[in-house]
Amino acid sequence: MNSICVIFDLDDTLVDSEALCNQAFLDLLPQLSETVDLLIQRYRGKKLALILADIENRLCQKLPDAFEQHYRQRVTELFSCELKPMPGVLEMLEETHFPKCIASSGPPLKIRQALQVSGLAPYFGDSLFSSYDVGSWKPQPGLFQYAANAMGYMPSQCVVVEDSEVGIQAAAAAGMKAFQYVRNGEMSSCDDRVLFDDMSQLTQLLYQCANEVRCNL
Numbered sequence: 001m002n003s004i005c006v007i008f009d010l011d012d013t014l015v016d017s018e019a020l021c022n023q024a025f026l027d028l029l030p031q032l033s034e035t036v037d038l039l040i041q042r043y044r045g046k047k048l049a050l051i052l053a054d055i056e057n058r059l060c061q062k063l064p065d066a067f068e069q070h071y072r073q074r075v076t077e078l079f080s081c082e083l084k085p086m087p088g089v090l091e092m093l094e095e096t097h098f099p100k101c102i103a104s105s106g107p108p109l110k111i112r113q114a115l116q117v118s119g120l121a122p123y124f125g126d127s128l129f130s131s132y133d134v135g136s137w138k139p140q141p142g143l144f145q146y147a148a149n150a151m152g153y154m155p156s157q158c159v160v161v162e163d164s165e166v167g168i169q170a171a172a173a174a175g176m177k178a179f180q181y182v183r184n185g186e187m188s189s190c191d192d193r194v195l196f197d198d199m200s201q202l203t204q205l206l207y208q209c210a211n212e213v214r215c216n217l
Helices: 018-028 036-043 048-059 067-082 089-095 108-118 142-151 165-173 199-216
Strands: 005-008 100-104 128-130 158-162 177-181 194-196
Touching: 005 142, 018 036, 018 067, 036 048, 048 067, 067 108, 089 199, 100 108, 100 142, 108 128, 128 142, 142 158, 142 165, 158 165, 158 199, 165 177, 177 199, 194 199
Parallel strands: 005 100, 005 158, 100 128, 158 177, 177 194
Antiparallel strands: none
């Protein structure tokens, strides 16, 4: 049995999707004054219901009942035309021969579309876990715990690859080692995760972690 299982976040970890998801807000709500980058900083990794509540509070108005449906449709349109893997992800997945899965806060249809459009679906098969199925959203640990159990691994044998703070918090709460992918030089000193800014670095980090886990078995 492999010594570790790798649990990947999806949005802005494997696929370059956060900009598209936040562009959909601006397309549907022109009264929002922020840039896409500012919206990403504010909402990265957060549950959609919390994001919509925050938008309502900031706009001082209730969103239409059908807004979520329209939002998801706009995201689907943007994904179909523009979604790409993050730089270096395809090469990393080719080189990384550990059991792996997706654990995402997005709904199952969004996960599957993102993987199909980006060409990543063959690497994960049906090993896809959604907060909407499990009923637990990051920073709660439930999604990662469910994924580990379904994959047949103990939390101490799992490595989480994330880009968001809420995802890192969820990994820590689940008792799992976390690797955080940071972009644009957003490097800092942190004790509860390993930081990396290039997907070509991840393969070596995972194999080092596997050796450490194997030595501790």
